[in-house]
Amino acid sequence: xxxxxxCCDKSHVKKGPWxxxxxxxxxxxxxxxxxxxxxxxxxxxxxxxxGKSCRLRWTNYLRPDLKHDSFTPHEEELILRYHQAIGSxxxxxxxxxxxxxxxxxxxxxxTKLKKKLSKMGIDPITHKPFGQLLxxxxxxxEIIPRNTRSLDQRxxxxxxxxxxxxxxxxxxxxxxxxxxxxxxxxxxxVINEAASSSTSSSASKVQVNLPSSPFIWSDYLVGDDEEExxxxxxxxxxxxxxxxxxxxxxxxxxxxxxxxxxxxxxxASFVESILNQDREMQFEFPQLLDGYSEY
DNA sequence: AAGGACACCAACCGCTGGATA
DNA sequence: TTATCCAGCGGTTGGTGTCCT
Numbered sequence: 611x612x613x614x615x616x617c618c619d620k621s622h623v624k625k626g627p628w629x630x631x632x633x634x635x636x637x638x639x640x641x642x643x644x645x646x647x648x649x650x651x652x653x654x655x656x657x658x659x660x661g662k663s664c665r666l667r668w669t670n671y672l673r674p675d676l677k678h679d680s681f682t683p684h685e686e687e688l689i690l691r692y693h694q695a696i697g698s699x700x701x702x703x704x705x706x707x708x709x710x711x712x713x714x715x716x717x718x719x720x721t722k723l724k725k726k727l728s729k730m731g732i733d734p735i736t737h738k739p740f741g742q743l744l745x746x747x748x749x750x751x752e753i754i755p756r757n758t759r760s761l762d763q764r765x766x767x768x769x770x771x772x773x774x775x776x777x778x779x780x781x782x783x784x785x786x787x788x789x790x791x792x793x794x795x796x797x798x799x800v801i802n803e804a805a806s807s808s809t810s811s812s813a814s815k816v817q818v819n820l821p822s823s824p825f826i827w828s829d830y831l832v833g834d835d836e837e838e839x840x841x842x843x844x845x846x847x848x849x850x851x852x853x854x855x856x857x858x859x860x861x862x863x864x865x866x867x868x869x870x871x872x873x874x875x876x877x878a879s880f881v882e883s884i885l886n887q888d889r890e891m892q893f894e895f896p897q898l899l900d901g902y903s904e905y
Numbered sequence: 906a907a908g909g910a911c912a913c914c915a916a917c918c919g920c921t922g923g924a925t926a
Numbered sequence: 927t928t929a930t931c932c933a934g935c936g937g938t939t940g941g942t943g944t945c946c947t
Contacts, residue, residue: 627915627941649932665933666916701935712935717914720937 623652623660628667632657636664636672670713677709681718689715689723694737 639655645668649661657664681689685707692703698719700712707715724734731740 625917647932662933663916669934670915698936713915716936721913 622658623663624658625663628671632659633667633672636668640668640672670711673711675709676711681710681714681722685710686718686723689719690727690737693719693723 635655635657636651639651643654647661648665651657651661651664652659655664659667688706689703692699692706696702698716700716700719704710704712704715727734727737732738733740733743736743
């Protein structure tokens, strides 16, 4: 059995920023030949670049359907939701945002959204308040006996969606991951429709209402103690939160009640919350967690 | 005005799974 | 069957512009 030749001589191809001339060659090539075997593109288009580099340049910058303007608050909202639900699967998230690439979404997350969440005291990985994570860390040490911890941790992952994340990996085929994402989409849509029908909608409102699911990061703007309930998020993140005043003010009826009840809420509530969320995830998206029960 | 710090983002790197010879 | 390539993906880096002191 023979070997295929390598796509290019890595030591002699050009690297670094693309010139207008190189861009024009790619565009001309794609216009006349379409998208096909990228390894042949450098040779056929007259470029001293690796095929992989050509593909990246096309997919991340030259594609005609790409948006080059800044992210809208609605797009940021979607990124936050999807990141909370499926983690850093940028390509899947980007698929939900027409005209955006995985690189766009990833860069925007790393440079803007992650910082905004941190500034609000919310862990960008778990989408939970830092204070809750710290108290939960203590709770886990108390709840799980040392000699069984390594086994039990598989059933008590501190990050609620990391399990969904792992299960998505187990699903394997991209189609199944996409199907799972579609179900999450449907879930958001149902919640949004319910929310919008129960509240008077403003004509100028461009935000999608945050679902009233226990997974929503902004719900944690009101903390688990009375002091935190009085805190308001940084105004710079309001475009993300939108006009959801319960998230902003913490003064919605339920939120007020949460504040009043806060004194009776123990720090263990976070762990219980995660377990409840996990059960709900299994109920809502059973296929997401397929295979996890094997543990 | 200078230069250091910071933010942004295009591009690269390395890994993985499927395809191919 | 095996070794290798390729496309796709997420993580990381480095160049450039902007802001701040």
